[in-house]
Amino acid sequence: MKSIEELKAIKARMQSEINIRGANGDADTRIVVGMATCGIAAGARPVLNAFLEEIQSKRIKGVRVTQAGCLGMCKLEPMVEVFVPGKEKVTYVKITPEKVKKIVADHIVNGKIVSEYVITENAQ
Amino acid sequence: MRELSLNILDIAENSIAARASVIDISLILRGVFLEVSVKDNGCGMSGEFLARVTDPFTTTRTTRKVGVGIPFFKMAAEMTGGTFEIRSKKGEGTVVSAVFDIESVDFIPIGDIGGTMGALIMHAPNTVFTLKIDVRGNVYEFDTMEIKDVLGDDVPIDGIEVINFIKNNIKENFDAVNGGIIP
Numbered sequence: 001m002k003s004i005e006e007l008k009a010i011k012a013r014m015q016s017e018i019n020i021r022g023a024n025g026d027a028d029t030r031i032v033v034g035m036a037t038c039g040i041a042a043g044a045r046p047v048l049n050a051f052l053e054e055i056q057s058k059r060i061k062g063v064r065v066t067q068a069g070c071l072g073m074c075k076l077e078p079m080v081e082v083f084v085p086g087k088e089k090v091t092y093v094k095i096t097p098e099k100v101k102k103i104v105a106d107h108i109v110n111g112k113i114v115s116e117y118v119i120t121e122n123a124q
Numbered sequence: 125m126r127e128l129s130l131n132i133l134d135i136a137e138n139s140i141a142a143r144a145s146v147i148d149i150s151l152i153l154r155g156v157f158l159e160v161s162v163k164d165n166g167c168g169m170s171g172e173f174l175a176r177v178t179d180p181f182t183t184t185r186t187t188r189k190v191g192v193g194i195p196f197f198k199m200a201a202e203m204t205g206g207t208f209e210i211r212s213k214k215g216e217g218t219v220v221s222a223v224f225d226i227e228s229v230d231f232i233p234i235g236d237i238g239g240t241m242g243a244l245i246m247h248a249p250n251t252v253f254t255l256k257i258d259v260r261g262n263v264y265e266f267d268t269m270e271i272k273d274v275l276g277d278d279v280p281i282d283g284i285e286v287i288n289f290i291k292n293n294i295k296e297n298f299d300a301v302n303g304g305i306i307p
Contacts, residue, residue, distance in 0.1 A: 003289075003293050004274060006289060006293075007271065007274050007275070007286075007289060008274060010279075010285050010286055010289055011274065011275050011276070011279045013285070014279045014283055014285065014286070015278060015279055018278065018279070035133075035137065035243065035247065036137070037134050037192055037193040037196070040125070040130050040133055040134050040137075041125055041130070041134075041196075045130060045133060045236075045239055045240065045243050046236075046239070048243055048246075049236075049239050049242065049243070049291065052242070052284050052287055052288055052291075053288065055284055056284050056285055056288055065246070065284065066246075066247075067243065067246065067247045069141075
């Protein structure tokens with residue numbers, strides 16, 4: 001099967017990466033996507049997948065993408081929380097795969113929060 | 125939900141929440157009837173909870189008093205003239221299954237089953253997931269144990285590259301056995 005060969009190649013790449021970076025998971029930037037019924041219905045799965053694809057295609061290291069349940073404001077889903085070590089949590093609301101590209105490029109890569117997608121006090 | 129795959133994701137998230145160690149998902153098409161089932165060995169439900177689980181005002185969530193995941197799935201099946209069933213036993217697990225008429229105008233397209241599996245595996249990397257697709261006898265089977273056998277102990281299954289691989293691999297294989305039959 002051709003796909004097994006592909007998986008073996010990924011394995012080899014990841015093994016060499018693990019050797020270089022070590023297991024420093026705590027120092028990673030963490031992206032959390034809300035994945036309860038409300039998030040899923042609003043489009044959280046394509047948002048999650050867009051993060052995975054952007055991070056891989058731009059070869060960004062030191063980022064973890066995880067999932068959470070309901071982040072508490074269903075009508076603002078899909079919601080995404082970004083935790084950069086040493087910085088305050090940033091909560092983005094009503095995210096789409098298109099907006100993910102900007103968040104990855106501006107916030108994850110360059111450290112510049114995309115303020116127009118950030119939750120504001122009157123959004124609730 | 126705009127895709128049946130999103131309903132499947134939502135239902136299987138309940139299995140993860142029930143701390144299942146094995147979750148089996150199957151899509152079996154016989155004639156025009158598609159049976160979708162999600163089976164887990166999680167904590168299960170009491171008879172009392174099971175009896176009211178299709179009621180939207182029953183939920184395990186703590187942020188709201190409404191739970192629409194199972195009612196959505198049931199409605200999606202019944203809209204096509206299909207059926208819905210849930211069986212569960214406390215301490216043993218739960219099986220949620222629904223039958224859809226794929227020729228009904230109200231059939232929700234299957235969507236990205238690869239994306240659903242990728243999201244689930246990423247969320248619960250230690251859980252064994254199996255997927256069986258059977259489209260009128262054309263069968264594709266996926267099992268996270270097979271992936272883990274290739275990866276070995278030191279490369280995690282929930283790495284971004286591995287998840288993207290799984291997602292695309294399932295999608296390709298699904299498209300190959302489906303041949304456009306299930307919309």
